[in-house]
Amino acid sequence: MTHPRVPYLKKVALFADLPEPSLLRLAEVAGLQRFSAQSYLFRQGEEPDFLYSFVEGGIVLVAGSGEKEAVVEFFGPGESVLLAAALLGLPYLVNARATTDGQALLIPAAKLRKLIDEDVALAAQCARTLSRHWRVLISQIKEIKTHSALERVANFIIAQTKKTKGAVSFALPGMKKEVATRLGITPETLSRTLRSLKKYGVDAEGDTLHISAIERIASLVETPPEAT
Amino acid sequence: MTHPRVPYLKKVALFADLPEPSLLRLAEVAGLQRFSAQSYLFRQGEEPDFLYSFVEGGIVLVAGSGEKEAVVEFFGPGESVLLAAALLGLPYLVNARATTDGQALLIPAAKLRKLIDEDVALAAQCARTLSRHWRVLISQIKEIKTHSALERVANFIIAQTKKTKGAVSFALPGMKKEVATRLGITPETLSRTLRSLKKYGVDAEGDTLHISAIERIASLVETPPEAT
DNA sequence: CGGTTGTTTGAGGACGTTCAAGTACTGTGG
DNA sequence: CCACAGTACTTGAACGTCCTCAAACAACCG
Numbered sequence: 139m140t141h142p143r144v145p146y147l148k149k150v151a152l153f154a155d156l157p158e159p160s161l162l163r164l165a166e167v168a169g170l171q172r173f174s175a176q177s178y179l180f181r182q183g184e185e186p187d188f189l190y191s192f193v194e195g196g197i198v199l200v201a202g203s204g205e206k207e208a209v210v211e212f213f214g215p216g217e218s219v220l221l222a223a224a225l226l227g228l229p230y231l232v233n234a235r236a237t238t239d240g241q242a243l244l245i246p247a248a249k250l251r252k253l254i255d256e257d258v259a260l261a262a263q264c265a266r267t268l269s270r271h272w273r274v275l276i277s278q279i280k281e282i283k284t285h286s287a288l289e290r291v292a293n294f295i296i297a298q299t300k301k302t303k304g305a306v307s308f309a310l311p312g313m314k315k316e317v318a319t320r321l322g323i324t325p326e327t328l329s330r331t332l333r334s335l336k337k338y339g340v341d342a343e344g345d346t347l348h349i350s351a352i353e354r355i356a357s358l359v360e361t362p363p364e365a366t
Numbered sequence: 367m368t369h370p371r372v373p374y375l376k377k378v379a380l381f382a383d384l385p386e387p388s389l390l391r392l393a394e395v396a397g398l399q400r401f402s403a404q405s406y407l408f409r410q411g412e413e414p415d416f417l418y419s420f421v422e423g424g425i426v427l428v429a430g431s432g433e434k435e436a437v438v439e440f441f442g443p444g445e446s447v448l449l450a451a452a453l454l455g456l457p458y459l460v461n462a463r464a465t466t467d468g469q470a471l472l473i474p475a476a477k478l479r480k481l482i483d484e485d486v487a488l489a490a491q492c493a494r495t496l497s498r499h500w501r502v503l504i505s506q507i508k509e510i511k512t513h514s515a516l517e518r519v520a521n522f523i524i525a526q527t528k529k530t531k532g533a534v535s536f537a538l539p540g541m542k543k544e545v546a547t548r549l550g551i552t553p554e555t556l557s558r559t560l561r562s563l564k565k566y567g568v569d570a571e572g573d574t575l576h577i578s579a580i581e582r583i584a585s586l587v588e589t590p591p592e593a594t
Numbered sequence: 595c596g597g598t599t600g601t602t603t604g605a606g607g608a609c610g611t612t613c614a615a616g617t618a619c620t621g622t623g624g
Numbered sequence: 625c626c627a628c629a630g631t632a633c634t635t636g637a638a639c640g641t642c643c644t645c646a647a648a649c650a651a652c653c654g
Contacts, residue, residue: 201508208511210504222497231504254490261489262482268496269450275503276438276459280429282510283436283550287610314633322511327610329634515642542601555642557602595654602649611641617634624627 141165146243150191152218152267160259167249172241173197179234179242188244189224192217195240198312198320200233209320211274212237212311221268224250237312282322285359290321291331292358295340295349302356306349314345369393374471378419380446380495388487395477400469401425407462407470408448416472417452420445423468426540426548428461437548439502440465440539449496452478465540510550513587518549519559520586523568523577530584534577542573 140158143165147153153164170193173179179190179197190197196214200207210232213219223230224247254261281290294317299306310317318328332342338358339350349355368386371393375381381392398421401407407418407425418425424442428435438460441447451458452475482489509518522545527534538545546556560570566586567578577583 201504202512206512208508210507221493222500225494225497226501228501231501231508254493255486258483258486258489261486261493264493265449265482265489265496266453268493268500269453272450272496272500272503273454273456273459275500275507276429278507279438279503279510280436280459282507283547284430284434319511324611325633326612326635330610333634552643553601554603554644558642561602597654598652600649600651602647604645604647606643606645608643609641610639612639613637615634615636618632620629620631622628622630624625 143168143170143243146170146193147191149193149216150218150243151216152191152221152263156259156263160257163253163257164245164260167246167253169244170241171244172239173236174239175236177236179236180230182231182233183229185229186220186223186227186247188247189221189250190219190234191243191245192219193241193243195236195238195242196311197234197236197240198316200235200316200319201231207319208322209312209316211278212316212320214311215240218267221264221271223247225254225264227251237316287321287323287327288331288334289359290323291328291335292355294321295347295355296352296359298347299349299352301352303353304351306352308347310345310347371396371398371471374398374421375419377421377444378446378471379444380419380449380491384487384491388485391481391485392473392488395474395481397472398469399472400467401464402467403464405464407464408458410459410461411457413457414448414451414455414475416475417449417478418447418462419471419473420447421469421471423464423466423470424539425462425464425468426544428463428544428547429459435547436550437540437544439506440544440548442539443468446495449492449499451475453482453492455479465544515549515551515555516559516562517587518551519556519563520583522549523575523583524580524587526575527577527580529580531581532579534580536575538573538575 141162144161147161147164147168153161173195180186182201192213192215194215196212197219198212199210199219201210202208219234220230227247254264281293285293298308314328315325318325321328323331332340338354340355341348369390372389375389375392375396381389401423408414410429420441420443422443424440425447426440427438427447429438430436447462448458455475482492509521513521526536542556543553546553549556551559560568566582568583569576
C-alpha cells in the first residue's frame with residue numbers, strides 16, 4: 139500500500155476501478171470522517187465543500203425543510219453523494235441526514251474540480267457514475283408517475299433484494315416515515331399498505347421485513363395477463 | 367473552420383466549451399440527421415447506437431409503452447439526450463419522440479465511449495452536463511412529491527420563461543397531454559387546472575399560453591405568509 | 595364527408611391524505 | 625423502580641384531490 143487511505147478509496151464504487159496514480163492523487167486530498175445517526179452531513183442551500191463517499195453506514199437525501207419533507211433516495215456503503223453539486227460548485231438541493239453511525243471519505247470539492255480537468259480516468263469514471271444515478275432517478279420518476287401506492291411498495295421491496303424467488307428478510311434503509319416519502323406516500327398509507335400486503339406474505343417486525351415469497355410480490359406489479 | 371460539422375457542434379451545450387482538438391475528433395465521427403415530428407428517434411429497450419444532440423427542433427422523453435405513458439422531460443435545441451445510456455452501453459429506459467421537425471447530431475456511442483477515456487476535456491464536460499441533468503431530475507422529484515397539481519402547473523409555467531414579472535406568451539413544448547404527464551397529472555386535470563388559472567391571468571390559445579402577470583402565478587406557489 | 599385524434603366538460607368514485615386518537619418503545623429524572 | 629415525556633408507528637374516520645369513465649366538441653386529413 140502506497141498510501142494509508144487507498145484501501146478506503148477502493149471500497150467506493152466511484153474510485154474502485156481507477157488506476158493507481160489517480161488513486162494516489164485522491165488519497166492525498168481525501169479525509170476520513172465519522173458521523174453519527176440522525177446528524178446532518180450538510181443542508182440544502184449550503185455551498186458544497188466536499189464530495190461524500192460512504193465507507194460504512196448510510197444516509198438519506200431529504201428535499202424540503204420543515205413540515206414538507208420528501209426523501210429522494212437512500213445511500214449506503216460504497217456509494218457517493220452529490221457528485222453533481224460538487225462538480226458544478228452549486229448549492230446543494232437537498233439535505234443529507236445519517237440513518238446510522240458510519241464513516242465517509244471526504245474529497246474537497248475544489249480539489250475534485252481541479253483533478254477532473256486533469257485526470258481522464260477520474261473524469262470518465264465520474265461521468266459513468268453520474269450516468270448510473272441518472273438512470274436510477276429516471277426509474278423513480280417513471281415509478282411515481284405510472285404506479286399506484288401498492289405497486290410502488292411492492293417494487294421497492296423487490297429492489298431491496300437481489301433474489302427473485304423464495305423467502306427474504308431485510309432491514310429497511312431508514313425509518314418507515316422516511317421510506318414512505320421516498321415512495322411518495324405518507325407514513326399512514328405505507329402502514330396500511332404493508333398491512334394489506336400481509337396476505338401476500340409480507341411481515342413487518344420493527345424495521346425488518348420478512349417476505350415469504352418474492353415471486354408473489356413480483357406478480358403484483360407485473361401487468362396482469364393482458365390480452366391484445 | 368477546420369471541419370464542416372464543427373459549427374454544429376458549437377451549438378450544443380455539451381460541446382460548446384471544448385477545445386479545438388476535441389471538437390475535431392468529435393466532428394470526424396459525428397453525423398447530422400433530420401427527423402420529422404411525431405417520429406421516434408429510438409425506443410425503450412433498444413441498445414444505444416448514438417448520442418443525440420439537437421441542433422434544431424425538439425423531442426420528448428416518454429417512459430412506458432402502450433396505455434401508460436409518462437413524459438419524463440422535454441428537450442430542445444442545444445441539449446443532448448441520453449448521454450447516460452450511451453456512456454454505459456445499457457438499453458434506453460425511455461422512448462424519444464420528436465415534437466417538431468428538426469435535426470440532430472448523432473455521435474456513435476461506441477466512439478463516444480472510446481473518446482471519453484482518452485479526452486479529459488470531453489470527459490469532464492460530460493460529467494458536468496450529467497450533473498446538471500441530475501439536478502433537473504431531483505427538482506422534478508421534489509416537485510411531484512411535495513406540490514399539488516395546481517402548484518406544479520404554476521411552477522411549470524414559471525420555468526418556461528426567463529422573465530419574473532409582467533406579461534409573457536410562450537408555446538408549450540409539446541401537446542397538452544404530454545405536458546400533463548410531464549407534470550404527473552392527467553390531460554383532464556391539466557385542462558381543468560388551466561381553466562382555474564384563468565382568474566390569475568392565464569389564457570390558453572391552442573398550444574400557446576398567454577400570461578398577463580407572471581408574479582401573480584409565482585405568488586401561488588410561494589408559501590403564503592405563514593406565521594411561526 | 596366520415597374518421598381520427600386532441601381537448602374540454604361533466605359526473606361519480608377511488609385512492610390517498612388529513613386529522614385525531616391510541617399503542618409501543620425509548621430515554622430521563624425523581 | 626416507576627412516572628414522564630418524546631418519538632415512531634398504527635388504526636380509524638372523514639374528507640378532498642385527482643382519476644376514471646363518458647360524451648361532446650374542435651381540428652385535421654384523406
